[in-house]
Amino acid sequence: MNWGVVIPLLLFLVIIFFIGFYASKYLKSSTDFLQEYFLGSRQLGGFILAMTMVATYGSASSFVGGPGVAYTVGLGWVLLSMTQLATGYFVLSVLGKKFAIMARKIRAVTLVDFLRERYQSKWVVILSAASIIIFLFSAMAAQWVGGARLIESFTGLSYTAALFIFAVSVLVYVIIGGFRAVAITDTVQGVIMFFGTMIILIGTIIVGGGIENIISDLAAENPDLISPYGADRSLTPVYVSSFWILVGVGVVGLPQVAVRAMSYKSSRGMHRALIIGTVVVGVIMLGMHLTGVFARPVLPGIEVGDTVMPRIAMEVLPAWLAGIVLAAPMAAIMSTVDSLLLLVSSAVVKDVYMNYVNPEASAKKVKRLSISVTAIIGILVFAMAIQPPDLLIWLNLFAFGGLEAAFIWPVIMGLYWKKGNASGAIASILTGVGSYILFHSFMPQALGMHTVVLPVLLSLLAYILFSLLTVKRHETIQEQVFQKLWSA
Amino acid sequence: MNQQEKRMEDPRYKIANKEALIGVALVVVNFILWYGFAYGLGSGPVEEYDYIFGFPAWFFYSCIAVTVFIFLLVIFAVKFLFKEVPLDEEDEK
Numbered sequence: 001m002n003w004g005v006v007i008p009l010l011l012f013l014v015i016i017f018f019i020g021f022y023a024s025k026y027l028k029s030s031t032d033f034l035q036e037y038f039l040g041s042r043q044l045g046g047f048i049l050a051m052t053m054v055a056t057y058g059s060a061s062s063f064v065g066g067p068g069v070a071y072t073v074g075l076g077w078v079l080l081s082m083t084q085l086a087t088g089y090f091v092l093s094v095l096g097k098k099f100a101i102m103a104r105k106i107r108a109v110t111l112v113d114f115l116r117e118r119y120q121s122k123w124v125v126i127l128s129a130a131s132i133i134i135f136l137f138s139a140m141a142a143q144w145v146g147g148a149r150l151i152e153s154f155t156g157l158s159y160t161a162a163l164f165i166f167a168v169s170v171l172v173y174v175i176i177g178g179f180r181a182v183a184i185t186d187t188v189q190g191v192i193m194f195f196g197t198m199i200i201l202i203g204t205i206i207v208g209g210g211i212e213n214i215i216s217d218l219a220a221e222n223p224d225l226i227s228p229y230g231a232d233r234s235l236t237p238v239y240v241s242s243f244w245i246l247v248g249v250g251v252v253g254l255p256q257v258a259v260r261a262m263s264y265k266s267s268r269g270m271h272r273a274l275i276i277g278t279v280v281v282g283v284i285m286l287g288m289h290l291t292g293v294f295a296r297p298v299l300p301g302i303e304v305g306d307t308v309m310p311r312i313a314m315e316v317l318p319a320w321l322a323g324i325v326l327a328a329p330m331a332a333i334m335s336t337v338d339s340l341l342l343l344v345s346s347a348v349v350k351d352v353y354m355n356y357v358n359p360e361a362s363a364k365k366v367k368r369l370s371i372s373v374t375a376i377i378g379i380l381v382f383a384m385a386i387q388p389p390d391l392l393i394w395l396n397l398f399a400f401g402g403l404e405a406a407f408i409w410p411v412i413m414g415l416y417w418k419k420g421n422a423s424g425a426i427a428s429i430l431t432g433v434g435s436y437i438l439f440h441s442f443m444p445q446a447l448g449m450h451t452v453v454l455p456v457l458l459s460l461l462a463y464i465l466f467s468l469l470t471v472k473r474h475e476t477i478q479e480q481v482f483q484k485l486w487s488a
Numbered sequence: 489m490n491q492q493e494k495r496m497e498d499p500r501y502k503i504a505n506k507e508a509l510i511g512v513a514l515v516v517v518n519f520i521l522w523y524g525f526a527y528g529l530g531s532g533p534v535e536e537y538d539y540i541f542g543f544p545a546w547f548f549y550s551c552i553a554v555t556v557f558i559f560l561l562v563i564f565a566v567k568f569l570f571k572e573v574p575l576d577e578e579d580e581k
Contacts, residue, residue: 075544075547075551078547078551079522079526079547079550079551082522082550082551082554082555083522085518085555085558086514086515086518088562089511089514089558089562090511090514090515092511093507093508093510093511093514094508094511094512096504096507096508096511097500097503097504097507097573097575098501098504098505098508100575101498101500101501101504101573101575104575104576210542211541211542211543212539212542213542214542215539215542215543215544219534223534223535224534226534226537226544226547227530227534227544228526228527228530228531228546228547228550237523237526237527241519241523244515244519248515249515265575266572266574266575267570267571267572267573267574267575268572271566271570271572274562274566274570275559275562275563275566278558278559278562279559282555282558282559286551286552286555416505416508486496486497486498486501487496487497487498488496488497488498488499
């Protein structure tokens with residue numbers, strides 16, 4: 001076992017546990033368990049809000065998968081990754097104060113709470129809670145597999161043992177600390193990601209003999225590695241631009257990101273988070289993917305993309321520093337998983353159980369249930385991740401784009417278009433998810449764009465069309481919704 | 489929508505709507521600059537590229553300079569265009 005690398009990782013886990021215990025104090029003393037456990041009582045300040053947004057969004061793909069692809073494709077992939085810069089400012093400014101204010105008016109704890117009050121429809125709630133549970137459960141399992149593989153690769157432990165360590169670490173702090181623990185650990189993890197990125201980029205540039213040198217080595221190997229079209233010239237401008245929808249603006253529709261846009265304390269915090277979040281996302285995305293490209297002349301001939309990051313870290317940095325840097329992808333995975341775990345639990349407890357199964361549940365019961373549901377989901381994911389079933393892998397392919405196509409319009413139009421109604425929202429969710437799965441299966445990358453683009457457009461059309469067709473039917477309900485959400 | 493509804497609307501929403509539009513405007517500016525530099529400077533043959541600090545010029549401008557420019561633009565927008573409003577209900581009526 002490589003102790004130089006393992007010790008910083010262990011240290012990292014210890015810190016994370018302490019944060020869990022710290023946050024659990026708030027949970028014990030809080031008067032409103034649900035608001036605290038699932039939303040941290042809306043107390044997030046600017047820095048923590050920025051970090052938890054970035055860390056939740058930045059997952060295994062930003063730190064392991066992405067740099068691996070950049071290694072093979074070249075600077076064109078960095079160009080594509082920079083479409084993610086928008087996530088730093090777009091989500092918070094577009095959902096913005098309106099979402100925060102409306103969520104407070106109705107005391108919403110989850111995204112589905114907001115949709116329920118906005119549309120007053122059982123079907124909107126059921127469809128959205130179901131999409132969250134199904135898609136995010138599979139996304140979570142995929143991330144656990146990534147986390148376990150990562151531990152396996154530095155420590156030499158077996159996959160199952162690595163998975164066990166990963167699962168226990170995450171479960172403990174999420175269960176005892178809830179949203180507050182998740183947000184604070186996300187912050188620590190985000191800071192590690194930020195500095196880890198800079199250290200590894202600088203290390204790689206030094207070992208590679210300077211930027212000029214590295215670029216000319218790349219150009220000598222294959223000139224297209226330094227063109228915007230990618231090593232085999234397959235990255236067309238249309239395809240690359242379509243990522244602005246998938247990873248730029250579409251992120252607004254991801255429930256795990258959207259829920260953070262109602263968790264902050266004041267508009268001042270939100271302002272700070274806009275700035276910090278944009279800078280952190282910009283630096284991490286640029287730095288990580290650029291490192292992937294620069295790793296090519298330094299360590300030529302790596303076959304498996306996912307191993308580029310760990311190998312370059314161990315190559316260019318002393319072991320202890322590599323350990324710290326390698327905590328970054330670990331942090332990225334954990335900070336995504338913890339948020340998903342809490343979100344899926346909230347969908348089960350708050351959106352399904354308390355809405356339809358037992359609305360009269362006592363506070364004590366809700367508390368016990370929330371904690372046990374989180375634990376059970378964690379254990380289920382663990383069981384699934386030991387040997388992921390094909391269905392899960394298949395569902396995970398749709399998790400990101402499918403959720404975006406489902407939620408982007410019910411949320412955005414729900415906030416900014418008063419005529420939007422339940423029929424529109426239902427049509428939009430069904431069209432979004434349905435057409436995404438169909439396009440993905442039968443016409444991937446239609447018109448040269450990423451598969452997500454057309455479903456997002458179709459679900460917008462469905463939303464508008466069905467809302468306009470059913471204006472009469474929803475007249476009285478819309479009037480009540482207006483009173484509740486819009487009036488001063 | 490009729491006049492009466494307009495009068496009753498939460499005044500904070502006016503600010504919120506404006507800020508959402510600023511967010512959209514930022515994305516549009518970001519996209520145009522990113523696209524323009526990348527494919528404006530990078531679509532020629534690689535042998536004819538210019539280099540800045542060792543990077544191909546298209547990459548330097550579209551991925552590094554534009555990113556820094558967007559940082560500044562976001563800071564400017566937040567400091568000068570965004571307004572602080574109380575988020576909680578002041579008084580339950």
